[in-house]
Amino acid sequence: MYRFLLTRQWVILTLVALVLIPTMIRLGIWQMHRYEERAARNQLVTDALSADPVPVEKLTSPGHTVTSGERYHAVTAKGRFDTDREVVVRRRTNSDDEVGYHVLTPFVLADGKVLLVNRGWIPANGPSQTAFPTIPAPPRGETTVTGRLMPDETTEASGIKNLKGLPDRQVMLVNSAQQAERLDAQVLGGYIAQTAPEPKGDVPELIGRPGKEDSALNYAYAIQWWLFAAAVPVGWLVLVRRELRDRRAGTSGRSAEDTTPAAV
Template sequence: MYRFLLTPRWLALHVVVLLVIPAFLLLGQWQFGRFEERSASSDQVTTNLAAPPVPVRELTSPGGTVSPRDRHRAVTAAGTYDTGASLLVRRRTQDRMVGFYVLTPLTLADGTGVLVNRGWIKAGATADSVPPVPPPPSGEVNVTGRLRLSETEESSGIRDRAGLPAGQVLLIDTAAIGRRLPYRLLGGYVELTEESPAAASAPAPVPAPDVGGGGGLNLAYSVQWWLFIGIAVGGWAMLIRREAADRRAAAASASPTGPDPGLDPGSGPGHPDPAPDPGSVSERSPVR
């Protein structure tokens, strides 16, 4: 009954199902791996945001890099803003509007510096117009902020290019910006959350990162791929059962189920002649 499973059409279906199962399994595992990675990163960022601030020199050094595990860690620094080296970072969105980050180096007592993202300002009326930028506090300033990694094209998804207006950049690339300055910069940069003394007017603070998701969408995708395996196997089994049932029904309808329709059921061997109907035979009078 199940020899039809060895026909070319069914063999092709078996191959498709056998290829789909491992493919869906690997896709589910990949999404689950992304979920675990993002959950771990979210937990690390949450811990860093809640940790007490430490001096920035404890987590980075001149010409060095920031470890990913120290991302968003609260740090402190004291120094003087180098207003002449301020930069505007283009194409930064906040509150659903495009604008600039205001990036100003803070020179430290040991002669090094650290980049400080002082906040966000709305873009001007045209792409080339420069909006007014609130100046930083003068003199020595104590800043507190979140430590961030230096940006690259790969990490930010922003493609750098030349020919920008003077004083503007697309990436907060500490190494590239440091080559323009007469002092060495610490690796990474600080996203300002508080400064003392405070400026009379300041750019809008950059919001803290949203760590609520934790890769939940990746978990849903992984479960979805694994459910597709059950759907594929269940559909394959259902098609086999339906084909077998159809073949059984066809075989049953093709086999004889009763006597030959051309044969009189009341005649033939083993059947006595029927008795005559008494009402149909005329009585004959005796012959005299």
């Protein structure tokens, strides 16, 4: 009765099932790895945001590359804003997806080193974005600034092209190495997204806290793939039993016809 399993149709069906099972198991494992990676990144963000602020030079220095463990960590710095050498970062959006600029202001520390401070978002003066916008001034004189430490932006990491020939005092990326060359100064690696002091008016609009990645979806997908993998052999068995039942019913029907007396 099981000889039908050797037919072409059933051999193909069985081979497909044997391929699907390990494929779905691997897809589930891949999704679980994605879940663990995102959960780990979320934990790094949580730890950094909940950590007490530290002096910025404890975490970064000229030429330093900000690590994933240092990213978003709250830092403080004492010095003065150098608005004469301030630039704006083009094509940046606020929480309402409006296009404008980020204000990038050098912050000169007591020892002469420079910390790049992203003071927040301002709207563009016009659609062309060719003229340098009007920017509210930061506090004058010596002040203490607090912010979240961020790594340098690169085209590879952000997807933003570092265009040349931009209008004066406009840049595409926040990059300490590029700014060190422009300023001819020792610039600490990375930059900070300012959180305090808050601006007196509505602008610059401070950059909001970073969101967390949705890792729960990857966990659900992993379970889903494994359920699919378990369903394949169950479905194959159901089809085999149905085929057996149909064949037995067909055999019984033919046997009954053979034993029925011919009509006179």
